[in-house]
Amino acid sequence: MEEHQTNTNNNKKFSTWFKTSITARMLVMGLLVLLLMIPLKLIQELIQERENRQISVVNDINHKWGNQIIMYGPILKVPYKTFEETSKFDKETQKTFKERRTIVKYAYFFPDQLDIATDAETSTKKRNNFETAVFTANISASGNFTAPDFSLKSIEDKNIIWEKATLVIQTTNLKGLKSEVKVKLNGNDYSFETNFSNKNKNYPYLDELESSYLSLNDIPTTKAHAFNFELMYNGSERVQFIPIGKVTNVMIKSDWKDPKHIGNFTTQSERTTENGGFEANWKILNTNRSFSQQFFKVLPNLTQYAVGTNFIFPLDEYQQSDRAAKYGFLVIGLTFLVFFLIQTLSKIHIHPFQYLMIGIALVMFYTLLISISEHSSFLKAYLIAGIAVIVMITLYSKSILKNWKFPLFIGTALSALYSFIFVIIQMENYALLVGSIGLFMILGIVMYVSRKIDWQQG
Structure with a gap:
């Protein structure tokens, strides 16, 4: 108590x-x-x-529809011969002799002019309560190649294998391609196939498409040759292009109302279209970026130089x-x-x-x-x-x-x-x-x- x-x-x-x-x-x-x-x-x-x-869920939807697009090309790929001498000892004659071995390497030449125009039509995909933005991109590219210059490596013309020259396109999202890949060079069409042999440590993000052998008349050995191609992609998240032309013009147009332009280069111009979408333009010179117009032995990964647009929901x-x-x-x-x-x-x-x-x-x-x-x-x-x-x-x-x-x-x-x-x-x-x-x-x-x-x- x-x-x-x-x-x-x-x-x-x-x-x-x-x-x-x-x-x-x-x-x-x-x-x-x-x-x-x-x-x-x-x-x-x-x-x-x-x-x-x-x-x-969004990643699963995007994977089935098509992932992000990063692309650069076409690139002129020309094989050439190099020679290596090694000393060997013959046990029978007890003499040392020199053996000359031929090694085939590749040179890669970027276009002189590259113009890319993309029209991305967006839509939303929904599963249960979750939503994501996807797009279908119609890509048109044109430009020209000038004569390849092998003088940088002191390669003689007789050691260049012109008859096995090809065109190469580096890209992601092969499963999102909805059109046949064909490039018209000097008025002639060339088909492409996936080059699985190039999937190594130098290509952690990009797959390689390679054309059939070019006709000798279509290789720009004496004058510039024009090219053009069109692609249709199903993609998601973003579309980007690497400015490999000596002069590169990129135009991206879409009905998406909340774009975020990305990359190391700012847009040259940008406007809102009548349907509430956008049109963005980039102009990039070879002097604006820190890589040359040609590479020997191997193509580097240049994804850090890509420019493009993110298709994002600003705040979900x-x-x-x-x-x-x-x-x-x-x-x-x-x-x-x-x-x-x-x-x-x-x-x-x-x-x-x-x-x-x-x-x-x-x-x-x-x-x-x-x-x-x-x-x-x-x-x-x-x-x-x-x-x-x-x-x-x-x-x-x-x-x-x-x-x-x-x-x-x-x-x-x-x-x-x-x-x-x-x-x-x-x-x-x-x-x-x-x-x-x-x-x-x-x-x-x-x-x-x-x-x-x-x-x-x-």
């Missing part, structure tokens, strides 16, 4: 201390905020898990949900602060359990947001989740505060806070600036409202 009486007295003392002491209320609020960070962290992990699942629902969840600490903290100021200024008692219920309702906003956004747009999900939580907390506040004055203020404050966070989420370039200004204004309001609080109450 005495122990029960002691516990009752202790509970009454804590309740009285919590009601009368500002320090006690602040300590309890701080502990509750830290406690609510646990489910908030679990929600962020859930968002990451769902995003990883989305990435897995998981990225936006994750950014929203990162502001969870701010939402919970500011909401508790509003209740704390109301409790302190109006002398209305709010129990720690009631703070906890309000905090859990704020955390539930994010689970609603994730689940609804998987079946609708992020904007609709944000509106539904936000309105549901604001109405719930407003009605619950009415039961605590006994009138409509403070609950309506709380509902308005939460509406403004969620609207402010939504605006920040949608911004990319100005998110930090707007967020900093908003927080500064909130701090000013809190300082103004709390100026008359007697902080000496313990």
Whole structure:
């Protein structure tokens, strides 16, 4: 009986201390905020898990439709003979003699002029709740080759095997090709086949297509010869071209509304088309990049010089949900602060359990947001989740505060806070600036409202 009486007295003392002491209320609020960070962290992990699942599904869709496109070519490939002498000892004659061995190597010559025009028609592919962007790219290329120069390696004309010269195209995404690969050189067509023998460490990302042997009349030994070809690709994520021409002009046009141009070279010009898409142009000279117009022995991997366009969703629902969840600490903290100021200024008692219920309702906003956004747009999900939580907390506040004055203020404050966070989420370039200004204004309001609080109450 005495122990029960002691516990009752202790509970009454804590309740009285919590009601009368500002320090006690602040300590309890701080502990509750830290406690609510646990489910908030679990929600962020859930968002990451769902995003990883989305990435897995998107990669599977892209793999079946067609992967990213990186391409450069055509390249003139000419074999030539080199000779190597080695000394050998004949045991029978006891004499040393020289043996001359012929080794065939290859020289690669890039076009003098290269013009590439691409028209990419995009569409979205969806599986369950996950969506990705894919495209069909119609690529037209033209240009010309000038006479190959073997003088750099002091190779005599008699050692050049002109009759076995070919054209080479380096590219990714062979499975996405939807047209036969043919290049018209000097007015004659040449078909291509996959060169599996070149799949080695020098080609970690690109496959090689090689033509049949060129006619001697089509090899530009005395004057420039023009070429052109057309390809149709099913692709995803991005399309890029390596500027191997002495002068390279690249044009990419598409109906995609959110392009991101990538590569080491900026666009020469860019405009928005009538259908809301884009048209981007690059002009790159051989003096703009650090590789020559010809290579001997082996073709290097030049993917780091590629230019092109990413076909991306600027912010999908998981990225936006994750950014929203990162502001969870701010939402919970500011909401508790509003209740704390109301409790302190109006002398209305709010129990720690009631703070906890309000905090859990704020955390539930994010689970609603994730689940609804998987079946609708992020904007609709944000509106539904936000309105549901604001109405719930407003009605619950009415039961605590006994009138409509403070609950309506709380509902308005939460509406403004969620609207402010939504605006920040949608911004990319100005998110930090707007967020900093908003927080500064909130701090000013809190300082103004709390100026008359007697902080000496313990």
